[in-house]
Amino acid sequence: MKKYIFALLVLFCMPAYATTVVATINGKTVTDADITARTKLMSYQGKISTDNRRVALQNIIDDTVKLNYAANFGINPTDKDVDKELKQMGLPQLSENEKSVARDAMRAHIAWQIIVARTVLPMVEISDSDIAAEKSQLAKEKGLPIEMTLVRLVDVPDYIIEKLEKPKNCDDAMRMAENFGGAPQKFTALQYELSQEIRETVSDLPLLTWSKPVNSSVFLVCNTKNTKEYGKLDKIIKQNAEYKQAMFMADQQLKQLRRKAVVVIKDERYKL
Secondary structure (H helix, E strand, O other): OHHHHHHHHHHHHOOHHHOOEEEEEOOEEEEHHHHHHHHHHHHHOOOOOOOHHHHHHHHHHHHHHHHHHHHOOOOOOOHHHHHHHHHHHOOOOOOHHHHHHHHHHHHHHHHHHHHHHHHHHHHOOOOHHHHHHHHHHHHHHOOOOEEEEEEEEOOOOHHHHOOOOOOOOHHHHHHHHHHOOOOOEEEEEEHHHOOHHHHHHHOOOOOOOOOOOEOOEEEEEEEEEEOHHHHHHHHHHHHHHHHHHHHHHHHHHHHHHHHHOOEEEOOHHHOO
16 A cells, blocks of 8 residues: 555656647647657757747648658658768767657658658759859858868857866877867768857867857867868859758748648647
8 A cells, every 4th residue: 555655656646747648640649748848958959949849849840741742752761861860960878768859850851851852852943043042151150161160069068168278189089078068069071061050160170179158059170171072162052052052942842731630739838
């Protein structure tokens, strides 16, 4: 009997937010715990908003809409593809629910990229003026085809940032971050593939020097090198312009699909 009473006490003492249903999307439930997991994923990706939880719910809605639409074309990224992409992100240790939310987000991302490539990109038409504008913007933002190896720390407290010293090399930077209790992410990317905010942060950053905080994240450039693509800048610029146009068209399509989705917000905090 005592064990039974104790079990009931434990049950009633569990945080209510863990299972609170925030919304349903085409019948699929979204809990407060799902929202929390998605906000953590956003922070790992360097995407910080003043209204994180609302943005997280909107992202989950978009993911559901994308996957439902992709299913009409028989597009369903495999677990192997999803896990491969998540591994490349270098995420820290995640709980089971966080893993599930991250996998859903990545599956939707991959599926939507395939949709864009198959159905949107073939309709894109780029003019000479579009290419000229893209070339001007690329030069302005220094988004050149240069390969960069970076270390990123997310959710870094100010007192830790003040203690970060100039490392001897990239591995030293990783060890330094880990010694302070952080989960550093090391990745290699082409400069023009980085978001505008990150490009502006690292384009003029001296090697092996920690950047100023950007949305509670700091960056360090380990090394850079010109790629084979550097000699094919005009082609890259055209592809970049086509991609931007395709993503704009895809975003308009997503807005239409979102309007058709049956979304029921059950929590007053998330209602517009």
